[in-house]
Amino acid sequence: MASVITHAAKRFLATQVRVQGPSAVSGGHEGGYKVWRNMTFFVAFPAIVLCAVNCVMAHNEGGHARPEFVKYEYLRVRTKRFPWGEGNRSLFHNPHMNALPDGYEEEH
Structure with missing residues (x-):
């Protein structure tokens, strides 16, 4: 039985060499x-x-026009202060594009 498995393995490897070339079996990646x-x-x-x-x-x-400010009750909710600054602005706050709960800081 071992010779049957060995014979099948040899046939499989010979087929792979013919189909994919010698580098597929040898593992060469030159x-x-x-x-x-x-x-x-x-x-x-x-x-x-x-x-x-x-x-x-x-x-x-x-x-890049800034959107008009509309005070929705579900946007810009502050349940806890931010741990930096006065606690109302995010870490990467842009006063021109990011609105606070009361509106934009600066008018354009």
């Missing part, structure tokens, strides 16, 4: 880093640059 290096330089970096240019162009168009 040159695989070149594909990832090239993808980094020719795909990833240009994509990052294009996204940055898109963000800069969208910002320069001036299309």
